[in-house]
Amino acid sequence: MxxxxxxxxxxxxxxxxxxxxxxxxxxxxxxxxxxxxxxxxxxxxxxxxxxxxxxxxxxxxxxxxxxxxxxxxxxxxxxxxxxxxxxxxxxxxxxxxxxxxxxxxxxxxxxxxxxxxxxxxxxxxxxxxxxxxxxxxxxxxxxxxxxxxxxxxxxxxxxxxxxxxxxxxxxxxxxxxxxxxxxxxxxxxxxxxxxxxxxxxxxxxxxxxxxxxxxxxxxxxxxxxxxxxxxxxxxxxxxxxxxxxxxxxxxxxxxxxxxxxxxxxxxxxxxxxxxxxxxxxxxxxxxxxxxxxxxxxxxxxxxxxxxxxxxxxxxDMKVPPRQPYSGKLVFAAFSGSHQDAISKGMRWHKEKGLRTWSVPYLLIDPKDVGREYEADVIRINSQSGKGGVAYILEQNFGYSIPLQMREEIGYMVKDLSDKEHKELSPAEVYQAFAREYVNVFDPIDITDATFMKASDYKSNDGMIAKIKVRINDEEYEFEAVGNGRLDAISNALKMTPYTFDYKFVTYSEHALSAESSSKAAAYVCIEDSDGNQFWGVGQHEDIILASVNALVSALNRQNKKDHFVE
The missing domain is CATH 3.20.20.70 (Aldolase class I)
Known part of the structure; x- marks a missing residue:
């Protein structure tokens, strides 16, 4: 110069x-x-x-x-x-x-x-x-x-x-x-x-x-x-x-x-x-x-x-978006590694009941200057990671995403942001998540399920499931026994004229909020004989039916890859 x-x-x-x-x-x-x-x-x-x-x-x-x-x-x-x-x-x-x-x-x-x-x-x-x-x-x-x-x-x-x-x-x-x-x-x-x-x-x-x-x-x-x-x-x-x-x-x-x-x-x-x-x-x-x-x-x-x-x-002046402490983006983390560290730090502080602040990447608690974690801290775009997406879904909508599922959801949301070339709002993140994973009822839909103890079972967990199911617009009714509700449902589905190739990998559930009348969420992961895994999420007022919906959602997501055959 x-x-x-x-x-x-x-x-x-x-x-x-x-x-x-x-x-x-x-x-x-x-x-x-x-x-x-x-x-x-x-x-x-x-x-x-x-x-x-x-x-x-x-x-x-x-x-x-x-x-x-x-x-x-x-x-x-x-x-x-x-x-x-x-x-x-x-x-x-x-x-x-x-x-x-x-x-x-x-x-x-x-x-x-x-x-x-x-x-x-x-x-x-x-x-x-x-x-x-x-x-x-x-x-x-x-x-x-x-x-x-x-x-x-x-x-x-x-x-x-x-x-x-x-x-x-x-x-x-x-x-x-x-x-x-x-x-x-x-x-x-x-x-x-x-x-x-x-x-x-x-x-x-x-x-x-x-x-x-x-x-x-x-x-x-x-x-x-x-x-x-x-x-x-x-x-x-x-x-x-x-x-x-x-x-x-x-x-x-x-x-x-x-x-x-x-x-x-x-x-x-x-x-x-x-x-x-x-x-x-x-x-x-x-x-x-x-x-x-x-x-x-x-x-x-x-x-x-x-x-x-x-x-x-x-x-009539403007405060720049990255102005220390005050800019709209000053607490915003788009980087996946940053989001993961922040969400883990937040969870650590909550679990330990700590008052002294020491969350990674956040000099001060945004709430001390009137900012909200949900809107101001974890922001989702094509650079975001699994931790940030999981944090948004938990803080805003109550879904505690299993650790094994987070990477898959993170990539799905990042891909959507990349294709649309924009930041995704929490509502848009939830809509993408729900559209892909939650209560997916096509082509399989269990329209009714009742359970009763299996008296001839030695195990206290033995259950009989009676289901009404619609597959490819055909209605069926089946009854089967299993060592638990989901196992009984699974056995009943396998009585249909369709071939199902899967085994259970993991299952978890939780209430979406503290109120007794709130809905519950359940997460099911299944795996086919080639080792491909498919996640489904169920939501219902009844935790048992939420788990049924989660299994159905996982099966329907599997069907996108490998159509059911009779």
């Missing part, structure tokens, strides 16, 4: 190693979450949200558990100003939720920002200015002291205006925008200049937000930058270090997680990573990664289908 040599390293790692964070193996507690869906997320949309949509989205973010929500840049847009005023005037901000607003370090913008907040109980005022080498040289054409003055002038103004509104509990946040393209020593210098003006206390901490406005480095470099900053910031115990990763390199989630290990306390991001260019960090994935490590994420994504639905409704 041409022109790769145009790109050089544009980021600034610390001069000395800062990698204590590598000694930690996972994030041990949830960060403070701040949703920026209504700001970064909204400005990334082709058609921004209407006022009504923003209000609904705000209320949904509250429902999910967000305690800090950035509502916009009220001094820069009349729409965002009116949105903020509606939240305040209609008393839509819960007491335990803090709204956040963004402002540049310019006096008239800061004044209008505070005017927009009149009547708010709690608010974070987020001050920012660009600090990167590229911005300083190309956009502002200013030296470092001039850039610092922009930040400190704004910091003084925030204190000045906040004092005019004592009824509001203000917190201050500062971002050296384009932090990842800023020399880390300069980033520390400008942040400390702001911290010294704001004089944070345990009761009124300051937020220092360190955004990867453009993601330039591998995640471990960002983590080292965060660790360096945490060491250099003044009054660190009263400073909340916030991370605002973007996704230009596709590693925002990894960068955020490593940044938390390195000392970050807070995350600014969006649902599903919606944001400018390739987006912001995906809070859903971050929170669910914590969940998957046994850490309470302090956000509620237990109804993930609803979260996806609401997000798509408000933003």
């Amino acid at each position: 041409k022109n790769y040599d145009r790109y050089s390293v544009g980021y600034f790692p610390p001069a000395t190693p800062h990698n204590e964070w590598v000694k930690k193996d996972h994030v041990e507690k949830a960060p403070t979450w701040c949703s920026v869906d209504l700001r970064d997320g909204n400005q990334a949309l082709i058609v921004p949200m209407s006022l009504e949509e923003k209000v609904e989205f705000f209320q949904y973010l509250v429902k999910l558990g967000f305690k800090e929500i950035e509502v916009g840049f009220p001094a820069a847009s009349e729409t965002e100003y009116h949105f903020l005023r509606k939240l305040v005037d209609d008393n839509l901000i819960p007491d335990d939720v803090t709204i956040q607003v963004l402002t540049q370090s310019r006096k008239h913008i800061i004044k209008k920002t505070f005017d927009s907040l009149v009547g708010v109980k709690k608010a974070v005022v987020h001050l920012y200015n660009s600090t990167s080498l590229a911005q300083r040289e190309q956009v502002f054409r200013k030296e470092k002291p001039e850039i610092i003055k922009i930040a400190t002038d704004g910091a003084h103004l925030l204190k000045e205006y906040a004092a005019k509104y004592p009824e509001t509990d203000f917190s201050f946040e500062y971002s050296p925008e384009s932090f990842t393209g800023t020399e880390v020593d300069f980033a520390a210098e400008i942040c400390n200049a702001v911290i010294d003006i704001w004089e944070p206390t345990p009761e009124n901490k300051v937020i220092i937000n360190l955004p990867s406005t453009v993601e330039m480095s591998m995640p471990h470099v960002y983590a080292s930058q965060i660790e360096y900053m945490c060491e250099q910031l003044h009054n660190r115990e009263n400073v909340i270090v916030s991370l605002h990763p973007h996704n230009d390199r596709g590693t925002a989630v990894a960068a955020a997680e490593l940044g938390l290990l390195a000392g970050g306390d807070r995350i600014e991001g969006t649902l599903f990573g919606n944001g400018e260019r390739t987006g912001n960090v995906d809070i859903v994935t971050l929170a669910m990664n914590l969940f998957a490590h046994g850490v309470d994420p302090e956000l509620n994504f237990s109804n993930m289908p609803e979260v996806v639905e609401k997000y798509e409704q408000y933003t």
